[in-house]
Amino acid sequence: MISLMINGERRKVDASPDMPLLWVLRDQLGLNFTRYGCGQGLCGACTILLDGEPVRACMTPVGELAGRRITTIHGLEGGVAKLVKAAWVELDVPQCGYCQAGQVLAATVLLRKNPKPSDADIDDALDGHLCRCGTYRRIRAAIHLAASRLGGAP
Structure with missing residues (x-):
């Protein structure tokens, strides 16, 4: 065991x-x-x-x-995770949803480390996370939306 x-x-x-x-x-x-x-x-x-x-x-x-x-x-818990998940829903990020758990986890870690990421920061943090439906623009927009709402969330 x-x-x-x-x-x-x-x-x-x-x-x-x-x-x-x-x-x-x-x-x-x-x-x-x-x-x-x-x-x-x-x-x-x-x-x-x-x-x-x-x-x-x-x-x-x-x-x-x-x-x-x-x-x-x-x-996955905490203020940042809640903001990321809410932004994902608000912007209707998932299409099939298969890759989204990994995307959300990576986005949450990014925002915990860098609350104001640039597009390049997002690209680096999510490098290697493939979305077969191609929702990359919505993923990036959701991360920016969550970042704009952070205001001290742990």
């Missing part, structure tokens, strides 16, 4: 140490908004936060996660 801290809750999973976190999240814990995209860490659909930083769950073995904090879209 491997003990993991996921979304603020201690979870014990029966998994091989080399099993990718993605499969533990989806198949064992039912956290299905962390998506399988490419399986090679290239598309961002499986993005989670590991100690507050975005990483690809498809490339992260569970055996390397002892003592680390894992946050999925299911557990």
